[in-house]
Amino acid sequence: MADHLAKDNWTDIERVQRMAKTYTMRYDSVFWETLFSLTNSEPKHVVADFGCGPGLFLVDIANRFNAHTAIALDESSQMLAVAETNLKGLAKLKSIEIRLVNFDTDKIDIESSSIDFAFSGFMLHEVANPRKFVSVVHRLVKLGGTYVVYDYVSGNEEKFVKAMVKNGISEEHARKRYPHMCKHSAADIKEILETSGFSNCQSQIIDEFRAVAVGLKR
Ligand SMILES: C[S@@+](CC[C@H](N)C(=O)[O-])C[C@H]1O[C@@H](n2cnc3c(N)ncnc32)[C@H](O)[C@@H]1O
Known part of the structure; x- marks a missing residue:
């Protein structure tokens, strides 16, 4: 997976730990507001x-x-082991469900219309077919329920590269990854939610390369 420019090798334990270590920086006060x-x-x-990665957002929410x-879904068993511990x-919680699933290839074995609040953080840019994936999420969310996507967005390559370099990635690699990690704009993500069946969709830009988008199931 070393040459997959949209996603890292999330089975690598160092990367799993880095995800956990950077959680509060990535999920900062601006994000929560x-x-x-x-x-x-x-x-x-x-x-x-x-x-869900290391599951820290799931704990907080x-x-x-x-x-x-709480239902934790991920294709990395290493991530899920940390999520379960957290x-x-x-x-x-009364019940914790840990699901090892690859959204690109596997059926998600969850009852339709059973989730009140669904979320994906820094993940949508990694799935092969975002529209197909979000349509599946829409089926699993209850009427009146919500889906929130938090992800990198396009628009400011320089700021994205600067932030990645600060996190220890080389400038050259960050530039190569920009079109893959920031492949959607905030408006694109909102449009993906809408065309996948969600209503009252909104997106809000957090800073030069992050946005949150929300849809309701009506
Ligand atoms: C950048 S990490 C973010 C983890 C967590 N949401 C967070 O923000 O701390 C992306 C996560 O999505 C998972 N992922 C990416 N593509 C996936 C797929 N096709 N199916 C299931 N999980 C996937 C990865 O294994 C990884 O744990």
């Missing part, structure tokens, strides 16, 4: 993170929304 400005604060009983069930240790 944006998320809460776009979603309501009603309790959400079942929360699911598609591409489950606690915040008083969820009783969910067991840090979240107050």
